[in-house]
Amino acid sequence: MNARVVHIASNTFREAVRDRVLYNLIAFALLLSGAAILVGQISIDIEKLVVINLGLTAVSLFGIVIAIFIGIGLVSKEIEKRTLYTVLSRPVRRWEFIVGKFFGLAGTLVVNTFFMAVGVFAALFYVSHKFVRADALILVALYFIILEFLIICSLALLFSSFSSPLLSAVFAFSLFVIGSFAEDLRGFAGMAHGFTRWLVTGAAYLVPNLSSFNVISSIAHEQPVAGQLIWQNTFYAIFYAAMALSGAVLIFEHRNLK
Amino acid sequence: MKARRKVSILAAVSFVLSLALSAVLLHHIDQLRPRATIEDVLYLNSPKVLKRASLGYGGLLADIYWTRAVQYFGGRNHDSAQSYNLLYPLLNLTTHLDPQLVVAYQFGASFLAPPPPNGAGQPERAVQLMEYGIQNNPNDWKLYYDLGFVYYMNLKDYRKAADAFERGSNVPNAHPFMRLLAAQMAQHAGEFDTARMLWSATYQNSQDKHIRANAVEHLRALRVDEDVTHLQEAVTRFGQVTGRLPLNMAELVSTERLPRVPVDPDGHPYKLTPEGRVEVMVPDDFSFATKGLPPGFEPMPKFHNQQ
Secondary structure, X not given: OOHHHHHHHHHHHHHHHHOXXXXXXXXXXXXXXXXXXXXXXXXXXXXXXXXXXXXXXXXXXXXXXXXHHHHOHHHHHHHHOOHHHHHHHOOOOHHHHHHHHHHHHHHXXXXXXXXXXXXXXXXXXXXXXXXXXXXXXXXXXXXXXXXXXXXXXHHXXXXXXXXXXXXXXXXXXXXXXXXXXXXXXXXXXXHOOHHHHHHHHHHHHHXXXXXXXXXXXXXXXXXXXXXXXXXXXXXXXXXXXXHHHHHHHHHHHHOOOO | OHHHHHXXXXXXXXXXHHHHHHHHHHHHHHHHOXXXXXXXXXXXXXXXXHHHHOOOOHHHHHHHHHHHHHXXXXXXXHOOOOOOOOHHHHHHHHHHHOOOOHHHHHHHHHHHOOOOOOOOOOHHHHHHHHHHHHHHOOOOXXXXXXXXXXXXXXXXXXXXXXXXXXXXXXXXXXXXXXXXHHHHHHHOOOHHHHHHHHHHHHHHOOOOHHHHHHHHHHHHHHHHHHHHHHHHHHHHHHHHHXXXXXXXXXHHHHHHOOOOOOEOOOXXXXXXXXXXXXXXXXXXXXXXXXXXXXXXXXXXXXXXOOO
């Protein structure tokens, strides 16, 4: 990878760590250990299910919140603090800045997810006292969650490239919610006719389809994930993130920064 | 510097004091508010809406609703409540959010089916829940077993019980006793034997300590019911022959040529009342028994009373 992109990415990661983003791990650890101990006492026969469901849901939601709230400030904060001008006055191209920021944020989320995954497996061991082969499926769910982060990061960055942080947060969060309903949206499109059908179908394919990344429930019940879904989701996430990043680069390249 | 330290100490004291006072006040407020206002409210009762609102995290929400159902049932059961209005909606939400949550069908049916105060007294809804469970988990033979259990124990519908066990016996890897149960139901003879077989099967097929302990309690109660039935028949026979009631259990034992005074599963001898009723010595030890209890005796409610 381009050395300047790597540099910007590592600086973005360092900045996120300095902003105490990884402090969310403490909240996560408390949540998971509390649930692992409490659920056995107040519910029946779902200790392992809760650890997996709660653990993976928390990994996903914490990560999405981080992706949105860090992502939306990646460009606007640099403009506000005027540090962007210092960066761009050096031999750094605008697209390198955007791509570097993306990889920096994605890296932060991967590290965050790694520590959370360790927590999930530790809690799982606490409640089950052993690991079984099916527990390896959790890694697939974590992989899908990371793919989801790539999409959200790229969208946050896209909005950050032209909008204020507040509006970017609203846009990114709305797309996350709409993306969770993407399958329904395609269903509605199927019911419409004529021009409306084309319009809704277009919208359904434009918004990210996040529902296919959520396999938490089925993995909690030890149901395997089709290999085809793994590679198709991988390429979908890569293409979608690339599309949003290209949009961000396109806008940022033409943005008047004076 | 000194002033700053003073402020810090004051702020720390104020923080701790305010927290403690707010906790005390909250405790008092909780005592003022009736519990029902918090417990008996289901803000969302449409499974479809809730599933959509979960944004794909339905699994976790199902776990939360399942825990809520357990707590609701436990609370009402503890209070010997006669109505369990929220139980079915809570179970319905749980199972629609996560149709693979088999534990919710199994326990849910045993919460719904028995009559109050031990359950909700809604065996038809238990059947509805189990059928939904089977629809979503057709290869889980235990769900057919539980369905047959409800038909047999609570609805006394032997034909449907036989059908449920028969359907379950066709599932791959089903326990061989399913076919046996189906046959037994078809002739619905030997009710004690069938009930014993069902509870023994429940004991053998569950790893949950509550279910196993519950099955043991029911098996003990079954033995009491069977013993009391036989002894009561002996008392009737004695009356028909002598024209009076036996004076005590020893006289009955001698007439019936029993080897000794019969004892309950705890080793206590059964007693004969002056009115000719056979009773257990310690009724509280057999809360699931339906026979051998003093008139008007109210057993302490216990979970899973399906006898």
